[in-house]
Amino acid sequence: MTRTFAIKSFGCQMNVYDAERMGEALAADGLHEAGTESADVLILNTCHIREKAAEKLYSEVGRIAKRAREDGRKPVIAVTGCVAQAEGAEIMRRAGAVDLVVGPQAYHRLPELLKRQAAGEERLVDLDMPADSKFGALPGRQRRGPSAFLTIQEGCDKFCAFCVVPYTRGAEASRPMDALVEEARQLVAAGAREITLLGQNVNAWGQGNMRFGELLAEIAAIPGVERLRYTTSHPRDVTEAMILAHAEIPQLMPYLHLPVQSGSDRILAAMNRKHTRAFYLDIIARFRAARPDIAITSDFIVGFPGETEADFQDTLGIVEEVGYAQAFSFKYSPRLGTPAAERDDQVPEEVKSDRLQRLQALLQEKSLAFNAGTVGRACDILIERRGRQPGQWIGKSPWLQSVVVTDPTLTVGDIVSVEIVGAGPNSVEGRMLQMKTAA
Ligand code: 5AD
Ligand code: SF4
Numbered sequence: 001m002t003r004t005f006a007i008k009s010f011g012c013q014m015n016v017y018d019a020e021r022m023g024e025a026l027a028a029d030g031l032h033e034a035g036t037e038s039a040d041v042l043i044l045n046t047c048h049i050r051e052k053a054a055e056k057l058y059s060e061v062g063r064i065a066k067r068a069r070e071d072g073r074k075p076v077i078a079v080t081g082c083v084a085q086a087e088g089a090e091i092m093r094r095a096g097a098v099d100l101v102v103g104p105q106a107y108h109r110l111p112e113l114l115k116r117q118a119a120g121e122e123r124l125v126d127l128d129m130p131a132d133s134k135f136g137a138l139p140g141r142q143r144r145g146p147s148a149f150l151t152i153q154e155g156c157d158k159f160c161a162f163c164v165v166p167y168t169r170g171a172e173a174s175r176p177m178d179a180l181v182e183e184a185r186q187l188v189a190a191g192a193r194e195i196t197l198l199g200q201n202v203n204a205w206g207q208g209n210m211r212f213g214e215l216l217a218e219i220a221a222i223p224g225v226e227r228l229r230y231t232t233s234h235p236r237d238v239t240e241a242m243i244l245a246h247a248e249i250p251q252l253m254p255y256l257h258l259p260v261q262s263g264s265d266r267i268l269a270a271m272n273r274k275h276t277r278a279f280y281l282d283i284i285a286r287f288r289a290a291r292p293d294i295a296i297t298s299d300f301i302v303g304f305p306g307e308t309e310a311d312f313q314d315t316l317g318i319v320e321e322v323g324y325a326q327a328f329s330f331k332y333s334p335r336l337g338t339p340a341a342e343r344d345d346q347v348p349e350e351v352k353s354d355r356l357q358r359l360q361a362l363l364q365e366k367s368l369a370f371n372a373g374t375v376g377r378a379c380d381i382l383i384e385r386r387g388r389q390p391g392q393w394i395g396k397s398p399w400l401q402s403v404v405v406t407d408p409t410l411t412v413g414d415i416v417s418v419e420i421v422g423a424g425p426n427s428v429e430g431r432m433l434q435m436k437t438a439a
Helices: 013-028 051-071 082-094 107-118 177-189 212-220 240-248 265-270 277-290 309-322 349-373
Strands: 004-009 041-046 076-081 100-102 124-126 147-151 194-198 227-231 255-257 295-302 326-331 378-386 392-396 402-406 415-423 428-437
Touching (some): 013 041, 013 076, 013 107, 013 147, 013 194, 041 051, 041 082, 051 076, 051 082, 076 082, 082 100, 082 124, 100 107, 107 124, 147 177, 177 194, 177 212, 194 212, 212 227, 212 240, 277 309, 295 309, 295 349, 309 349, 326 349, 349 415, 378 402
Parallel strands (some): 004 041, 041 076, 076 100, 100 124, 147 194, 194 227, 255 295, 295 326, 402 428
Antiparallel strands (some): 378 392, 415 428
16 A cells, blocks of 8 residues: 655745655655645654754654554654754654654765665664765655745855854855756746745855856746745855845845844844844835845844843834834743853843833834835735635735735736735734736
8 A cells, every 4th residue: 555644844935845854755756645634654854943842752652652552553753854953862762752853964865765664674873964965865856836945055154143044054065056947847847836945044055156146137037927025044155146136136125134033232242143224224225226126034043141121122122123024032041051041140031021012012112103104005916815804815015025815817836916904913814906817
């Protein structure tokens, strides 16, 4: 009988991308996709970025093991992703139900590892970071859906004092231009109209003397790439060409996710961010000069070791100054092996919670203000999924807002022009103007 598999992915968009590619590799090997409750092979694609993320893995494995005891059918459990890389041995010790542990740079070997497991080998661990990339060993793209991810770069050499990524994803590595152009073409052929270039540091991408700005132009020039996005970028790697691309490339969406983490120079230095508040604000001003309507988003950490109320006020201040369209914000979470975790001036939990609440209230206000600022504007949206009500659809605006539009004739993949007529903090309402290009 054919083996079935299911993948449950946690964490960032790169994990979503990896999960798609693992699924394609397993499908090419003859496995069929099934629901997470019934699959023979369950892959847990994990995230290690914050403590809670790793805890999710252990509770998930516990839940599956319990269910398996009840109905006497235990799936093969494979743990992939960043917790696998960081805690491979620990997972094997702590979670007896886990059969396979495979790191984020070794998942092209998943089909082979599953065969070895089926042949009787127990508790296999593959945490290699091979020099030749996994991408060459993976099958071509078959993704459906109008908006697709494309990983162009992985890993990080920046070593922010709080972050595990340099340890879990390894050193910065860029994929070759021709491989990326080929994959983008495959995605378009499979129905993608929008491509989001992914990387822990997308704008660190480089091949020979080609930099990220040139890659944007190459991908945008592929027929069928109607919208282009990228995430996540680092302030230190912003180039003039990348800024100008927002003025010159019509397919490039007016959206920039540029994490600042803190508004305090003292904390930025302690975080080893290698940029100041002024340096960051100058970059934002340059992007806005090139593309005045660009939506700016960020990540924030509150309660980094040594953060005082005055430092935190600087973070609130930068939120006011930039007027973020959206943002993710987190309480600092000490990660084993990172320099900040060793510091003896950790901020108490209640202080972190209080600051997070105040920051999120302000960010929510800014999101609402940004969305309200788009009311009355006409824009194109790409329809991505159905809404809750009959005839309702959710599409993405150029500024990545979720736009709710009601029109029973629409379908996923349509690009339609709407007028934004209402705004909340997390979505806006659109009124159908006209069909631009049907799916
Ligand atoms: N604690 C809290 N947040 C973190 N991030 C990364 N590491 C940590 C940590 N140790 C946040 C940063 C980053 C986002 C992906 O996760 O804001 O930009
Ligand atoms: Fe989590 Fe970072 Fe790994 Fe993404 S790369 S899954 S955010 S630890």
